Amino acid sequence: MLNLFVFALLLVFCPSSSATTCTVCKTTYEAARDAGGATDAEKCTALQEYLTCLETSAMGDAGCPPATADAAQIGTDYTGASCSFTDTCLCQKLFWETDQSADAAAVCTAAQAYIVCLKGKTAATCDGSGVMALATGVEARMTALTTDCVxxxxxxxxxxxxxxxxxxxxxxxxxxxxxxxxxxxxxxxxxxxxxxxxxxxxxxxxxxxxxxxxAFDDTCLCQRVYDAATKTTDADKCTAHKDQLSCLRTSKSAGCDGTTTKSAVAMTSETARATLPVGDCPALTASCQCEVDAAKGDADTDAKFCTVLMTLKTCLSAITTVTEAGCTSALAQAALATDTAAKITTAACSSAAYVTIAMTSLFVSGLASIIL
The missing domain is CATH 1.20.58 (Methane Monooxygenase Hydroxylase; Chain G, domain 1)
Incomplete structure (x- = not known):
């Protein structure tokens, strides 16, 4: 008896002082559905109210989860009355018409499918409320199953x-x-x-x-291009890393995971590229090195981003061979210089933000010289 009591506790979905048992929900529904003269529209309304009622029930309550036949009846009644529910309400119907009577694992599987169904839904639930609260309730049900629903x-x-x-x-x-x-x-x-x-x-x-x-932010776009690239051979890997580094030279946002900085993404990529055999991944050209340095540069703020761009411009300007290849065959030194100049203009790097950081750097440098 004690084991049964513990098992019941583990199966509680979302404890509530106002919870209604599945048996009570079913009795109320059947009375409305089977009332003399009930139209299909009224039967559909009663079904929606039934599904809403079931949402308030807990696994340890009488008749919960619904028996196999009771769960199947939900789908039969929906079809029989030619009901038409919102896509969110249909997720509710799908959950409750799924046979969950076997054990907690069956409940967990149904709840997981419920969450997947609710993703991206914006229509009202069966009772006209919002999806967010419904999804929160489903999460609570899954959590209440503890070890039976990881x-x-x-x-x-x-x-x-x-x-x-x-x-x-x-x-x-x-x-x-x-x-x-x-x-x-x-x-x-x-x-x-x-x-x-x-x-x-x-x-x-x-x-x-x-x-x-x-759209994805710039750094994430670079990562996604790298992820999609062919990386079968070391030569392929070299090309993929160089393409990513070239892309990152003028990026500034965090990476696809939302937290890793673009400079960290670049450093990881360049470290991996540098370990590849020289035969498959030759030494970088001067232009490509400028791109790699810019890719690894700290661009967490607008001012720092401008510093990266201006430094890249200076680096490229020191290269006299305008046809020298960059990290990718598509961009030689001249094209890189033109693109960098355009990015500087777009970022308004002659603005007060850039001037401030540049002057601050000069001040700190001069102060250090005096102290030394």
């Missing part, structure tokens, strides 16, 4: 995505980029055991590029 890091990323505010294009872009940042460097399994982490990452990336006026 939430991987990748699955938590999906849960956070389902709970995110995507009520307008700007918020949607922010949420989708946050999800991609969350899963970018992971290797753990997603919520859905049938989905690979690669598929989840691809899907998250598609969410970003598919959202209105939403």
């Amino acid at each position: 939430i991987t890091t990748a699955c938590q990323c999906e849960i956070d995505a389902a709970k995110a505010d995507i009520s307008d294009d700007t918020k949607k872009c922010t949420a989708y980029k946050a999800q991609y940042a969350c899963v970018y460097s992971l290797a753990t399994a997603p919520c859905d055991a049938g989905t690979t982490i690669t598929t989840l990452q691809t899907s998250a990336a598609a969410s970003v590029t598919g959202a209105t006026s939403c």
